[in-house]
Amino acid sequence: MLSKKTQYAIKALVILGKNYGKEPMQILRIAQEDKIPKKFLEQILLELRNAGLLVSKKGAGGGYSLNKDPNEIFLTQILRITGGPIALLPCVSLNFYQRCEECIDEKTCGIRDVFTDVRNASLKILSETSIADVIARENNLLKGLL
Secondary structure (H helix, E strand, C coil): CCCCCHHHHHHHHHHHHHHHCCCCECHHHHHHHHHCCHHHHHHHHHHHHCCCEEEEECCCCCEEEEEHHHCCCEEHHHHHCCCCCCCCCHHHHHCCCCCCCCCCCCCCCCHHHHHHHHHHHHHHHHCCCCCHHHHHHHHHHHHHHH
């Protein structure tokens, strides 16, 4: 399950992606657009800025904006910055591997084998899905409602 932090980060990046190429957005406006707690959003945006996904501008007309094109920001990046591993089990994680305490033999563990496949499928989807793709999906869903 995605953490709230990761969910809010994706939502904020979608908002900023829709605003790409325009003036920076203030934190309060981003928070209000998607009902994200402002204090929590401040921490998330700072983390995304430190990771190079955002730039910030101080003063009048200041705020946050994307540092990259929305087509170049992928969901895997966001998950790894805000939420840690993509894998559902620590023993199949590529970047956060930990051996399961109760596991007798990883090489013959059927559960590990299944969740390795799940990780690989998730990784493929998440590494190919950009913020621009999420925005396009939103737009298509909205068109379907009209």
